[in-house]
Amino acid sequence: MPVNSTHYLFLSLLLFSIGIMGALIRRNAIIIFMCIELMLNAVNLLLVAFSKIFGDADAQLFVFFIMVVAAAEVAVGLAVIVMMYRKVQSVDINILNRLKH
Amino acid sequence: MGIYDIIFWILSAIAVSCALGVILSRNPVNSVMFLILTFFAISGHYILMNAQFLAIVNIIVYAGAIMVLFLFVIMLMNLNADVEPQKGQLVQLAGVISGGVLFLVVLAAIKTARPMEIDQTSTEIGLIDNLGKVLFTKFVLPFEISSVLFLSAMIGAIVIGKKEDTKQQGLQKDNN
Numbered sequence: 001m002p003v004n005s006t007h008y009l010f011l012s013l014l015l016f017s018i019g020i021m022g023a024l025i026r027r028n029a030i031i032i033f034m035c036i037e038l039m040l041n042a043v044n045l046l047l048v049a050f051s052k053i054f055g056d057a058d059a060q061l062f063v064f065f066i067m068v069v070a071a072a073e074v075a076v077g078l079a080v081i082v083m084m085y086r087k088v089q090s091v092d093i094n095i096l097n098r099l100k101h
Numbered sequence: 102m103g104i105y106d107i108i109f110w111i112l113s114a115i116a117v118s119c120a121l122g123v124i125l126s127r128n129p130v131n132s133v134m135f136l137i138l139t140f141f142a143i144s145g146h147y148i149l150m151n152a153q154f155l156a157i158v159n160i161i162v163y164a165g166a167i168m169v170l171f172l173f174v175i176m177l178m179n180l181n182a183d184v185e186p187q188k189g190q191l192v193q194l195a196g197v198i199s200g201g202v203l204f205l206v207v208l209a210a211i212k213t214a215r216p217m218e219i220d221q222t223s224t225e226i227g228l229i230d231n232l233g234k235v236l237f238t239k240f241v242l243p244f245e246i247s248s249v250l251f252l253s254a255m256i257g258a259i260v261i262g263k264k265e266d267t268k269q270q271g272l273q274k275d276n277n
Contacts, residue, residue: 002102003109004216011113013211015120015139017204022124024196027188030129030175034136037167038120041143044159052150053217057226057235063155064236067162068247072254074167078174079262085178 008049015042029081029091033074040070105221108149116142129175133168140164150219152227 015038022035044063051059081091088095119142122135140163147156187193225231236244 002218002221003106004218006211006214006216007109007113009211009214010208011116013204013207014117017200018117018120018124020203021197021200024200025188025193026124028129028180030171030180031124031132034123034132034171037163038123038136038139041140041163044155045143045146048147048150048152048155049219051152051226052224053219055220055224055226057231058239060152060155060227060232061236061240063152064158064232065240065243065247067158068251071162071167072250074170075254075258076261078170079258082174082177082262091178091180 005049005053008046012042012046012049015039015045027092027094029084029093032093033077033081037070037074040066103221105149108145112142112145112149115139116146129180130172133171133175136171137164137168140168147227150227151224154227154229154232 019035019039019042022038023032026032026035044066047059047063047066051057051063084096085091116139119135119138123132123139126132126135140159144156144159144164147153147159188196
């Protein structure tokens with residue numbers, strides 16, 4: 001069976017679910033950030049696949065903009081993590097429980 | 102089964118197994134390395150789908166810039182030992198189940214989708230020539246706005262990351 005759109009849907013869904021599971025089961029804030037990157041990349045892959053199927057360049061430009069937003073997000077997020085590490089000497093997100101008090 | 106399908110299956114296997122490595126390895130540095138491998142596999146998919154520009158940008162921006170930033174932070178905080186506290190078994194099981202249920206629900210939704218054929222011959226749309234024309238005509242406003250976003254993210258990262266004000270620390274000392 002030749003590769004068609006369903007294969008790419010399954011692949012990106014699998015990568016996205018792995019990202020969700022990682023974000024739920026890990027406690028290290030940096031790993032959770034990396035799982036978010038993984039989810040963004042799963043969506044990028046699907047956008048490129050449909051760009052190929054429909055022969056339209058717009059989706060590839062959207063991937064480009066998603067990469068821009070991801071880079072900005074990582075810069076700010078890692079700054080937040082570094083600040084958190086300076087305050088509490090740990091990147092364990094369970095410590096952030098105290099924010100609710 | 103043509104060469105396209107064989108490359109697709111190999112790259113998919115690499116991507117999924119490395120993604121599993123990201124969330125299962127105990128050492129954060131190993132996670133970063135697995136994530137870089139995943140990005141390379143996804144770049145391979147982009148090349149397979151004639152999106153050469155995006156493949157190169159993916160390697161330069163993600164594997165080259167973002168993951169190096171992650172590595173810097175991990176090395177800076179000396180986190181490369183596997184001393185991370187684990188979540189409880191129950192919470193981990195709940196996480197895996199909720200992720201798996203999401204997978205099954207979306208799988209059931211797309212199972213009946215009409216499969217669309219992929220034109221396996223080479224096309225021109227992913228080349229930088231075509232993408233540049235579209236970017237600077239149709240998407241010129243989002244392009245300019247994203248530059249403002251970058252500027253604000255840069256300033257935000259500096260403001261968040263800088264040390265506390267010396268004036269404020271003086272006040273705290275006075276209070277003490």
